[in-house]
Amino acid sequence: MNKRQIFEIFGSDASDKIEDLLVYSYDASNEKKGKALMVVWPTSVLQIRKLILLANRSHFDIVPRGAGTGLAGAVIPDNSVVLDLSKMNRILKFDKDSATVTVEPGVILNDLNKALSKFGLFFPVIPSSYKSCTIGGMISTDAIGNRAIKYGRCSDWIKMMEIVDGTGKQIPIKDVKKFSGTEGTVGIVVKAELKLAPLIDYTTMDYHEFDNISDMIDSMLTILENPSLIALEYVDKLSSQIAELDQHKYMLFAEYSDDSGEINDKKQIEELWTFRESFGQILSSKGYVISEDPKIPLDKLKSFLIWLNNHNIPSFGHIGVGLIHPRFKSNSQDLIKSMFEYVIELGGEISGEHGIGISKKEYVSNELKQKILSLKRIYDPKDMLNRGKII
Numbered sequence: 001m002n003k004r005q006i007f008e009i010f011g012s013d014a015s016d017k018i019e020d021l022l023v024y025s026y027d028a029s030n031e032k033k034g035k036a037l038m039v040v041w042p043t044s045v046l047q048i049r050k051l052i053l054l055a056n057r058s059h060f061d062i063v064p065r066g067a068g069t070g071l072a073g074a075v076i077p078d079n080s081v082v083l084d085l086s087k088m089n090r091i092l093k094f095d096k097d098s099a100t101v102t103v104e105p106g107v108i109l110n111d112l113n114k115a116l117s118k119f120g121l122f123f124p125v126i127p128s129s130y131k132s133c134t135i136g137g138m139i140s141t142d143a144i145g146n147r148a149i150k151y152g153r154c155s156d157w158i159k160m161m162e163i164v165d166g167t168g169k170q171i172p173i174k175d176v177k178k179f180s181g182t183e184g185t186v187g188i189v190v191k192a193e194l195k196l197a198p199l200i201d202y203t204t205m206d207y208h209e210f211d212n213i214s215d216m217i218d219s220m221l222t223i224l225e226n227p228s229l230i231a232l233e234y235v236d237k238l239s240s241q242i243a244e245l246d247q248h249k250y251m252l253f254a255e256y257s258d259d260s261g262e263i264n265d266k267k268q269i270e271e272l273w274t275f276r277e278s279f280g281q282i283l284s285s286k287g288y289v290i291s292e293d294p295k296i297p298l299d300k301l302k303s304f305l306i307w308l309n310n311h312n313i314p315s316f317g318h319i320g321v322g323l324i325h326p327r328f329k330s331n332s333q334d335l336i337k338s339m340f341e342y343v344i345e346l347g348g349e350i351s352g353e354h355g356i357g358i359s360k361k362e363y364v365s366n367e368l369k370q371k372i373l374s375l376k377r378i379y380d381p382k383d384m385l386n387r388g389k390i391i
């Protein structure tokens, strides 16, 4: 790799300073630090294309990066040049009538939604990392949020996008589903047209407590029948013990877009969400620092939660769509492996939202592997983009 040629493309928006290389050798996962050779902050598509052409000649790996909030090690470099897209953060076009907005990939979700709120619109897929995560990262992991029951996942809201592929070509993509969730291994998202939803200004909520898993699952199935349901979350009993709550219970939090819930006070609803969302931080502070994200078929959830309970694994998550966040202490690799084996036995997915990255490569489904391989053959035949991730 010729650093001088990279500095020629990016000028002062490139660095090989030791402190930058160190910062960019991690992401939010618990994976070991990698090795960045350089970091670049493009401000134009042309710079990205030039970098890729250079990589094709000199055979170095490029790791596209949004905010680095990913939890699967997908932006950890392995002797790579890290392409940080955070400076490409402009809102390019907004059309209120068609409720669409076109953005650069580095736009932070929270900034976008703040800008849209005065028009009564928002991008409705909101991961808990919304204050930092970027649209490019969300598309590339096909992120989901806690209102997935109503709004689905990120790819449901992308009208079209443009990528720069591993050969340096800029290509418009209409079949967004084919590319979303490819974690930067096939193309770099440089522009996206997003569909928007009307802001919801009125919701109601119910909060339920249970002594056992069966009662919680029965209640969940009834709640799911309500068409106004927009979110259904849970926290398990073990988490309530670890959090040292007065009562140790299984908890369900149901939010509706009409009067179905008994709680309609905005402040109380906010407090309930804050309480539910506090469990990630609480469990981390008690040593449960590893967060997994299996997706389990709804009719197998009971068996899965019993399995977690029998293995003393605390969990919480978006239960209404079968997405569970079991939490582990460091050095739990054997236990995590057993859990993934059980997830596969139940017909579940090993990752419902965080992606595969390097953390879950061992368990990647043949279907996803073949999808990435066939896209790589067309769009990144020399394997220039995020080498060694997913496959």
Ligand SMILES: Cc1cc2nc3c(=O)[nH]c(=O)nc-3n(C[C@H](O)[C@H](O)[C@H](O)COP(=O)(O)OP(=O)(O)OC[C@H]3O[C@@H](n4cnc5c(N)ncnc54)[C@H](O)[C@@H]3O)c2cc1C
Pocket (backbone or CB within 6 Å): 027, 028, 063, 064, 065, 066, 067, 068, 069, 070, 071, 074, 075, 085, 105, 106, 126, 127, 128, 129, 132, 133, 134, 135, 136, 137, 138, 139, 140, 141, 142, 143, 144, 145, 146, 182, 183, 184, 185, 187, 188, 189, 190, 280, 353, 354, 386
């Ligand atoms: C506290 C916390 C809560 C979280 N909650 C959720 C949640 O509720 N739902 C959820 O889905 N996830 C969640 N996550 C995971 C993470 O925030 C999401 O995966 C998010 O979409 C990643 O965005 P990012 O900008 O940080 O991307 P990064 O972590 O920087 O990158 C993620 C992947 O996208 C690729 N990528 C980034 N930008 C581009 C681009 N422009 N073109 C091509 N590839 C690109 C990277 O190569 C990598 O493979 C959470 C993480 C944390 C730390």
